Amino acid sequence: MTAIPLGTPRLLLAFTLDGEPVRAPEGSTVLDACRAAGKDVPTLCQGDTLTPKNACRVCVVEVEGARTLAPACSRKAEEGMRVRTDTERVRHSRRVVLELLASSVDLSTTARVAEWIEEYGAEPDRFGPDAARVDEEPRIDNTLYVRDYDKCILCYKCVDACGDQWQNTFAISVSGRGFDARIAVEHDAPLTDSACVYCGNCIEVCPTGALSFRSEFDMREAGTWDESAQTATTTVCAYCGVGCNLTLHVQDNEIVKVTSPHDNPVTHGNLCIKGRFGYQHVQNRD
Amino acid sequence: MDLHFGDSKPTDEERAAVDTLLGPPESSWEGADRSDADLRWARGGREARARRDLLLPGLHAVNDRVGWISEGALGYLCRRLTVPPAEAYGVATFYAMFSVKPRPATVLHVCTDLACMAAGAPELCEGVESRLGPGSGVTVERGPCLGLCERAPAALAVRAGDPVRTAVAAPATVERAVLTAGAPGSAAEEPPAARALPQAGDPSLMLLGRVGVVDPADLDDYRAHGGYAALRRAFALGPAGVIREVTDAGLVGRGGAAFPTGRKWQATASQPDTPHYLVCNADESEPGTFKDRVVMEGDPYALVEAMTVAAYAIGAHKGYLYLRGEYPRALRRMEHAIGQARARGLLGDDVLGQGYAFDIEIRRGAGAYICGEETALFNSIEGYRGEPRSKPPFPVEKGLFGRPTAENNVETLVNVLPILTGGAEAYAAIGTPGSTGPKLYCVSGSVERPGVYELPFGATLGELLELAGVREGLRAVLLGGAAGGFVRPDELHVPLTFEGTREAGTTLGSGVVMAFDDTVPLPRLLLRIAAFFRDESCGQCVPCRVGTVRQEEALHRIAERAGAAAADDVALLREVGRAMRDASICGLGQTAWNAVESAIDRLGAYE
Numbered sequence: 056m057t058a059i060p061l062g063t064p065r066l067l068l069a070f071t072l073d074g075e076p077v078r079a080p081e082g083s084t085v086l087d088a089c090r091a092a093g094k095d096v097p098t099l100c101q102g103d104t105l106t107p108k109n110a111c112r113v114c115v116v117e118v119e120g121a122r123t124l125a126p127a128c129s130r131k132a133e134e135g136m137r138v139r140t141d142t143e144r145v146r147h148s149r150r151v152v153l154e155l156l157a158s159s160v161d162l163s164t165t166a167r168v169a170e171w172i173e174e175y176g177a178e179p180d181r182f183g184p185d186a187a188r189v190d191e192e193p194r195i196d197n198t199l200y201v202r203d204y205d206k207c208i209l210c211y212k213c214v215d216a217c218g219d220q221w222q223n224t225f226a227i228s229v230s231g232r233g234f235d236a237r238i239a240v241e242h243d244a245p246l247t248d249s250a251c252v253y254c255g256n257c258i259e260v261c262p263t264g265a266l267s268f269r270s271e272f273d274m275r276e277a278g279t280w281d282e283s284a285q286t287a288t289t290t291v292c293a294y295c296g297v298g299c300n301l302t303l304h305v306q307d308n309e310i311v312k313v314t315s316p317h318d319n320p321v322t323h324g325n326l327c328i329k330g331r332f333g334y335q336h337v338q339n340r341d
Numbered sequence: 342m343d344l345h346f347g348d349s350k351p352t353d354e355e356r357a358a359v360d361t362l363l364g365p366p367e368s369s370w371e372g373a374d375r376s377d378a379d380l381r382w383a384r385g386g387r388e389a390r391a392r393r394d395l396l397l398p399g400l401h402a403v404n405d406r407v408g409w410i411s412e413g414a415l416g417y418l419c420r421r422l423t424v425p426p427a428e429a430y431g432v433a434t435f436y437a438m439f440s441v442k443p444r445p446a447t448v449l450h451v452c453t454d455l456a457c458m459a460a461g462a463p464e465l466c467e468g469v470e471s472r473l474g475p476g477s478g479v480t481v482e483r484g485p486c487l488g489l490c491e492r493a494p495a496a497l498a499v500r501a502g503d504p505v506r507t508a509v510a511a512p513a514t515v516e517r518a519v520l521t522a523g524a525p526g527s528a529a530e531e532p533p534a535a536r537a538l539p540q541a542g543d544p545s546l547m548l549l550g551r552v553g554v555v556d557p558a559d560l561d562d563y564r565a566h567g568g569y570a571a572l573r574r575a576f577a578l579g580p581a582g583v584i585r586e587v588t589d590a591g592l593v594g595r596g597g598a599a600f601p602t603g604r605k606w607q608a609t610a611s612q613p614d615t616p617h618y619l620v621c622n623a624d625e626s627e628p629g630t631f632k633d634r635v636v637m638e639g640d641p642y643a644l645v646e647a648m649t650v651a652a653y654a655i656g657a658h659k660g661y662l663y664l665r666g667e668y669p670r671a672l673r674r675m676e677h678a679i680g681q682a683r684a685r686g687l688l689g690d691d692v693l694g695q696g697y698a699f700d701i702e703i704r705r706g707a708g709a710y711i712c713g714e715e716t717a718l719f720n721s722i723e724g725y726r727g728e729p730r731s732k733p734p735f736p737v738e739k740g741l742f743g744r745p746t747a748e749n750n751v752e753t754l755v756n757v758l759p760i761l762t763g764g765a766e767a768y769a770a771i772g773t774p775g776s777t778g779p780k781l782y783c784v785s786g787s788v789e790r791p792g793v794y795e796l797p798f799g800a801t802l803g804e805l806l807e808l809a810g811v812r813e814g815l816r817a818v819l820l821g822g823a824a825g826g827f828v829r830p831d832e833l834h835v836p837l838t839f840e841g842t843r844e845a846g847t848t849l850g851s852g853v854v855m856a857f858d859d860t861v862p863l864p865r866l867l868l869r870i871a872a873f874f875r876d877e878s879c880g881q882c883v884p885c886r887v888g889t890v891r892q893e894e895a896l897h898r899i900a901e902r903a904g905a906a907a908a909d910d911v912a913l914l915r916e917v918g919r920a921m922r923d924a925s926i927c928g929l930g931q932t933a934w935n936a937v938e939s940a941i942d943r944l945g946a947y948e
């Protein structure tokens with residue numbers, strides 16, 4: 056959560072987390088409290104700049120007295136609540152959810168997922184070789200970014216970022232339903248025929264790499280993408296007076312992608328097309 | 342919001358369909374031809390956006406007129422309502438009754454669900470499909486329960502046009518289904534609603550007593566049979582008095598969750614935020630359920646009156662009746678009844694001259710089981726995808742349009758009438774202390790007299806089946822529909838009460854009782870249930886979206902196996918099922934595995 060220093064002091068709620076008494080400010084989520092207590096709760100659809108849709112269900116915890124498990128990312132902390140984050144029941148659901156996801160989409164570029172699969176003992180292969188997969192071809196229909204929905208976990212983050220939570224362009228939404236649900240623009244058209252304004256804020260929030268810079272996508276295809284050889288430098292965008300922060304990711308002296316710091320109180324990681332994609336002139340050396 | 346509408350144009354017909362609903366556009370900002378004046382002012386925005394809830398009716402308008410929703414039509418509708426096209430596309434593709442690809446004007450929906458399957462739906466489908474191949478001008482859609490289970494197997498024909506024509510073939514033969522699809526306009530009228538009531542004429546019926554007795558189109562007839570006495574009593578008692586009666590009567594919701602109705606009303610009534618809304622859930626899509634349809638077709642004014650009473654109690658001035666898209670006759674009857682009530686001052690600004698304003702708007706669903714979940718239903722009315730919201734906040738606090746809302750289903754609401762006319766005490770004396778009043782059951786499958794039955798709570802399953810004339814060789818009974826559970830033929834002593842079924846480790850659910858004899862192959866039933874949930878999952882959360890697929894796959898693998906050969910997959914089913922029950926957002930994912938689990942545990946399905 057972005058730390059905002061202003062505001063009236065909030066009431067502290069007392070409750071227990073895995074048997075330990077904890078206190079959390081009113082309005083914070085169980086996840087906030089877990090993190091403050093140094094517990095590692097896996098999350099996929101939760102994002103630091105968005106209201107989580109609580110759709111992935113890997114963050115579930117057990118709240119005493121509740122019939123079902125609760126998503127830590129969205130359940131508000133309540134006075135006197137007793138939460139368990141590491142019971143067999145919790146671990147079981149997390150493991151199965153990871154297995155279900157990993158058996159249906161390509162999680163190879165999803166941060167931390169391999170670690171959790173290991174930690175929870177998930178075996179995605181046990182659904183057999185014929186388990187249905189999302190099976191989508193990457194959509195390469197413009198020069199700026201690629202949509203590879205074979206990696207999409209339907210976390211709704213890009214929809215929220217493009218829609219009412221940040222960009223207000225509403226170029227993408229979820230279409231279809233059930234296992235056939237997909238992120239799509241209107242009429243499932245190419246991006247170039249859609250309302251997209253190429254701010255790239257959806258790429259910024261995508262946790263799986265389903266949305267990526269064309270440069271990153273091409274380099275991964277060519278096998279030349281090497282994060283360990285990259286440097287990240289945060290600077291100020293020079294295009295207009297807003298003065299957004301840009302983080303330039305540079306490999307072999309070339310800018311390979313541009314992100315933006317989420318803890319910037321003005322932009323929260325959002326940029327416009329110029330700041331996000333307009334970097335070619337910087338490295339035009341002719 | 343900067344909207345981009347693309348440049349596909351609607352046809353004249355599509356435009357007319359939308360304009361009939363919304364009125365002609367006022368400026369080029371919402372789709373009219375551009376005039377000089379339009380260059381100097383801007384319009385749309387907030388004002389138009391407040392009509393977002395007309396998106397679903399708009400999609401219906403186009404789909405009804407043309408049979409599918411083209412890019413041009415969707416774009417025009419979006420312009421009229423200031424809805425982003427990507428979102429509208431997401432909504433249009435959510436519902437099974439809409440198509441965003443061209444298709445013939447006539448669609449024949451053939452039910453492949455449980456009761457119909459037991460009555461020969463697979464053969465019916467094959468026959469119909471081979472007769473109505475490409476070029477026939479008819480699209481055949483195999484689909485879930487049409488709510489005509491007492492007349493299984495069933496088919497529903499919808500022919501787009503102005504007006505749209507619908508016709509039902511049930512029980513359907515290949516011949517009849519094909520004929521109905523060929524000429525839905527001249528198909529024979531369906532049998533009256535009372536034909537679904539094997540107990541018709543029984544004077545003890547409290548909820549169904551008027552079905553088949555009154556003329557469903559005649560308000561005076563309804564009044565002559567005791568109609569509007571409950572509303573008069575409600576006005577005499579005042580809102581708090583009504584809530585007290587309903588609470589004292591011990592009425593609990595009949596939709597499956599069994600939540601005390603009085604408590605829900607009290608919680609809604611006491612919210613300081615306004616306006617309050619009443620929503621009647623008439624989207625009964627649980628396979629095997631058809632009681633709401635029978636009530637709406639046979640006694641529509643009862644629902645109008647009951648909704649008025651409920652709204653009065655919770656302080657709502659507007660009620661929405663969310664009616665299943667597959668119920669054309671119920672829709673016509675309710676539209677007519679609401680119109681008549683309005684014309685006679687029983688709805689509107691001054692109900693019964695009591696200075697209380699209330700009106701009802703009907704919203705049609707479009708083929709999505711999940712919209713029976715209360716928060717998904719709110720999203721659907723509001724013009725969003727019918728995805729459940731996570732709770733808390735609960736609807737009594739933030740429901741429809743973010744306002745305090747009481748949501749009840751049809752059966753729950755009509756119970757309010759006898760409570761008010763007969764008094765809470767008399768009502769509470771019926772049934773058992775834990776489950777008061779009468780209960781409706783939808784009995785179908787291998788019985789002689791399928792239909793809707795009304796019995797006081799506490800009758801046993803066996804007694805109910807005896808009334809319905811259960812056939813020889815009973816193999817299993819599905820209680821509570823696809824989200825319920827199977828019980829064995831030696832468990833017929835289970836009392837039909839909330840506490841009794843709970844004790845027996847099963848559930849009463851929505852009151853579905855489907856009997857299957859030993860001619861119905863159990864693995865096929867289970868596969869159908871799994872396919873149903875896979876199809877109907879909204880897709881929002883992982884345990885349900887992927888879990889339902891993995892379960893169906895496992896059931897396919899073991900369809901022909903038993904014992905040790907099936908053990909691995911049964912274990913897999915259990916593990917996935919447990920996570921679905923624990924970690925899914927809504928009741929659909931949480932209950933999707935119930936029936937199959939009960940078949941394994943109680944019937945020994947794969948032993």
Ligand code: SF4
Pocket residue numbers: 206207208209210211212213214238257260261262263264265266
């Ligand atoms: S594309 Fe990325 S951000 Fe969008 S839903 Fe899929 S995984 Fe989430």
Ligand code: SF4
Pocket residue numbers: 292293294295296297298299326327328329330331
């Ligand atoms: S990213 Fe866009 S809005 Fe931000 S400073 Fe650069 S040009 Fe201006």
Ligand code: SF4
Pocket residue numbers: 711728729877878879880881882883885886925926927928929930931
């Ligand atoms: S449980 Fe199923 S239907 Fe319910 S929200 Fe999740 S995906 Fe949607």
Ligand code: FES
Pocket residue numbers: 097098099100101107108109110111112113114115126127128129
């Ligand atoms: S991170 Fe909580 S549900 Fe996805």
Ligand code: FES
Pocket residue numbers: 452453454455456457458485486487488489490493494495628629630
């Ligand atoms: S109409 Fe076919 S099962 Fe209900």
